[in-house]
Amino acid sequence: MTVAQKGIVYLVGAGPGDPELLTRKAAALLETADVVYHDDLVSEDVLALAAGHALVVSVGKRCGARRVTQAEINQKLVESARRDLAVVRLKSGDPLIFGRAGEEIAALRSAGIPYEVVPGISSAMAAAAAFGASLTSRDAASSVLLVTGHHADKPNAEFPPTRIVYMPGSNLAAIAEQWLAQGVTPDTPCVIVSRVSRPDQAIVRTTVGELRDAKAPESPAILLAGWALQNEKCATLFRSHSDSETEPRTSVSGL
Ligand SMILES: C[S@@+](CC[C@H](N)C(=O)[O-])C[C@H]1O[C@@H](n2cnc3c(N)ncnc32)[C@H](O)[C@@H]1O
Incomplete structure (x- = not known):
């Protein structure tokens, strides 16, 4: 069974919310990590899988009274790994879709911290499954487009x-x-x-x-x-x- 290793940061996909939609690897890492940094959208049912000894920290950009900056999150990941903790960075859905994982990976690389990405079920796939429709169709759709509404009013950010x-x-x-x-x-x-x-x-x-x-x-x-x-x-x-x-x-x- 997979066990979270000390000094490594795991960027883990938490899926859309149902803990049964976690991968087995994600669940095993969550169950054995020393510290879990998670986003706002990670469900309580998923967080409940964290080990009893684990420090579970919300780093959702809206948590508490003050927003946690991306730079602060990067720093926490690096410092925790340097303290030889097994670190899970838990993101809703898949960590590589609209999750700012690129910035965290860049920070880990530049600090020389080993990391591993564990994919999750993105909300796009989970929503289609909930709806019961195919995202592609030989008759109607030959590609799938994933976009963010976050920059809809900022065309220069395209x-x-x-x-x-x-x-x-x-x-x-x-x-x-x-x-x-x-x-x-x-x-x-x-x-x-x-x-x-x-x-x-x-x-x-x-x-x-x-x-x-x-x-x-x-x-x-x-x-x-x-x-x-x-x-x-x-x-x-x-x-x-x-x-x-x-x-x-x-x-x-x-x-
Ligand atoms: C910052 S993005 C993260 C996307 C995530 N990495 C993924 O792969 O689904 C957050 C957005 O994902 C979508 N999302 C995440 N979880 C969802 C859920 N359980 N149901 C519906 N939409 C969800 C929503 O549009 C939400 O505003």
Whole structure:
């Protein structure tokens, strides 16, 4: 069984609220962490799984009388790991969707703190499940768009989307050409992940401009592209050449 390790920060998806929608890994980490920092939207039923000895701290941006800043949250994560505590950073839904995880990952990387991301069921998928409808349809919808209403009144805060292609197949050149024709810049970071979370998981990093030269991935595979994939400390990972390196399965990659 997974046990939260001292000195590591786990960015964990808490799902939409029902504790039965947590992954087994998320539940195990929650049950063994020394400290849990959680957002406002994490349900009480999920928090109830934290170990009896654990310090459970709300860092919701609206908690208490004073707003907790993102910089303060980053600092708490780094300091707790440095005190050799097993740290769970619990976010509603999936931690990588509108959760400011990029800033926390950047802070952990720059402090040399190892971290692991544990995905959760995003509210988008949970809402569709509650409604009982498919998000894609051969007749009606060939893609899914996830946007925030938070910046609806600030058009200047609009950035290009992260593109995710299921079933990319082997004709990566055709996908790249389509994107380039749509104005995506050739230096946009691209990642192909094969057999995610399985023992033979493989990650290939490239750019949209060099995607045509990437080896066809082992199936099943998924293709991601966009600037959010390159946080400041990952810059060297996206060299201008298609390095086609593979990574071991472990996602403890904070160093
Ligand atoms: C800061 S975003 C976090 C999104 C989250 N990371 C996810 O993957 O669902 C917060 C927004 O997610 C949506 N959300 C989160 N939990 C929800 C729930 N249980 N039911 C409906 N919407 C939810 C709401 O739109 C909420 O304002």
